[in-house]
Structure formats: structure tokens, C-alpha cells
Amino acid sequence: xxxxxxxxxxxxxxxxxxxxFNCQGYAASSISDIMHETGLGKGGIYNHFESxxxxxxxxxxxxxxxMTHHYSEALAGKKGCLERLLAIASVFEGLAERExxxxxxxxxxxxxxxxxxxxxxxxxxxxxxDGLLGMxxxxxxxxxxxxxxxQDADPEFVATVFISTLEGALxxxxxxxxxxxxxxxxxxxxxxxxxxxxxxx
Numbered sequence: 001x002x003x004x005x006x007x008x009x010x011x012x013x014x015x016x017x018x019x020x021f022n023c024q025g026y027a028a029s030s031i032s033d034i035m036h037e038t039g040l041g042k043g044g045i046y047n048h049f050e051s052x053x054x055x056x057x058x059x060x061x062x063x064x065x066x067m068t069h070h071y072s073e074a075l076a077g078k079k080g081c082l083e084r085l086l087a088i089a090s091v092f093e094g095l096a097e098r099e100x101x102x103x104x105x106x107x108x109x110x111x112x113x114x115x116x117x118x119x120x121x122x123x124x125x126x127x128x129x130d131g132l133l134g135m136x137x138x139x140x141x142x143x144x145x146x147x148x149x150x151q152d153a154d155p156e157f158v159a160t161v162f163i164s165t166l167e168g169a170l171x172x173x174x175x176x177x178x179x180x181x182x183x184x185x186x187x188x189x190x191x192x193x194x195x196x197x198x199x200x201x
Contacts, residue, residue, distance in 0.1 A: 009137045010048040013038055018059035018066075022103030026056055026121065033063050058122060063106035067091070070100055071135065081143025082193055085162065088136060089186050092166040096173035097184035104174050107132065108167050133159045140197065149197040158196050165189055 016037040020029050031052060034045060049055040074087040080104040094100040103109060105127045114122035143149040169185030171176075 004125065006048070009040070009044070013040065013045060013048055013055065014058050014062045016144075017055055017108075018062040019102050021056060021059050022063055022101065022106050022109055024103075026110070027120070052118065054116060057120060060106060060110055060121060060124055064089055064131075066101055067106060068131075070094065081139055081146075081148050081197065085136065085137045085189070085193055086186075088139070089162075089166060090188060092170055093186060095178070096170055096179040096199065105167060105170055108170065122142075133163055136162055143197065153197050158193070161192065162189060165192075 005104075013034070017029075017034050020033055020037055024033070031042060031045060034040075034055070035042060038045070045055070049058070050178055070091050071088060071149060074091050078084045078087045091100065092105070095104050107125055110121055110125040111129070114125050137155040140149070140155040140158055144151055144153055144155075165185050165188065166182075169182045172181035
């Protein structure tokens with residue numbers, strides 16, 4: 001029973017810390033901030049994590065799990081390549097509207113800060129971005145295999161432009177507290193995807 005309670009406490013710390021780190025930044029968030037968020041003492045936190053770094057990496061992994069869940073939900077029932085890509089874009093729209101994950105995209109937040117904060121966090125952010133780019137490439141490759149889109153499409157190029165556009169638009173939306181930047185980016189991506197992927201007559 002005690003072990004289960006310990007697991008629940010650890011999960012609560014990770015959940016609260018992930019929100020704090022994603023909104024406030026990894027370097028700017030102190031153990032005192034985490035104590036305040038969780039209502040636990042320093043010993044209660046260090047009982048579950050050996051260091052702030054260990055908690056930081058666990059919190060980042062939790063944020064990525066949440067994002068993976070949002071992508072899965074958005075993709076459920078979507079059939080064609082373009083429909084699936086726009087479903088991925090809709091997750092970014094949800095981030096820009098501040099409806100999904102407080103603080104925006106955890107990969108972008110960690111990537112911007114990781115150089116100064118922690119090489120292990122940078123590595124985790126790169127792995128997470130590999131997964132995101134890989135998901136987009138996979139959707140395009142499947143579309144090519146099914147003959148839905150052009151056979152000469154370049155999945156690497158499209159995935160790079162697609163994710164760069166969405167991450168940049170998210171940064172602008174956050175900076176100006178205005179989701180209109182994301183809406184414009186998605187509108188642009190619709191024509192970009194049509195030009196790069198749709199069959200030429």
C-alpha cells in the first residue's frame with residue numbers, strides 16, 4: 001500500500017513539475033517552486049528524485065507522453081495523407097490556443113533552453129524531435145505507398161518545412177499571445193502540402 005502511495009506521489013511531482021518547467025523554464029524553476037506546486041517538502045521531493053536533473057528529465061518525458069497522446073487522438077479515424085498531416089497541424093493549433101499543454105510545445109521549449117541548461121535534456125529534446133519528424137515522414141511515405149500522393153514527393157523536405165513552420169508559428173503565437181499566427185501558418189501549409197504532395201495532372 002505504501003509503495004503505491006509512493007508511486008502516486010512521484011507521479012504527482014512529475015505532473016506538476018512538467019507544467020512548471022514547460023511554462024517557466026528549466027533553469028528558472030527551482031526546487032522551492034516545485035515544493036510550492038506540490039505542497040511537499042524538499043525531503044519529499046528528493047525522496048523520489050536524486051537531483052533536479054533527474055526530475056527535469058522525468059518531467060520532460062511526461063510532457064512528451066502527453067503530446068503523443070494528443071497526436072494519437074487527433075489522428076484517430078483520419079484516413080488520407082493530407083487529412084493526417086492536417087490533424088498533426090491541429091495539435092499545434094491547440095497549443096497556440098493554449099488549450100492542450102500549458103507553455104506550448106515541450107520540444108521547442110527544451111531545445112531553446114537545453115544548450116544552456118543540460119546536455120542530457122538537449123539529447124532528450126533531439127530524440128523527441130526525431131519522433132515528431134519521423135511521424136510526419138511516415139505519414140508521407142505511407143501516402144506514397146498507397147498511391148495517394150506524388151511518387152516523387154520528398155518526405156524529408158516536407159517534414160522539415162512542415163514542422164519548422166508550425167514550431168515558428170507557435171513561437172510567434174506565444175510571443176504575441178495571438179493564435180492568428182498559427183492560423184496563417186496552417187493556411188500556408190495547406191497550399192504547400194497540395195503543391196508538394198498532390199498528383200500532377
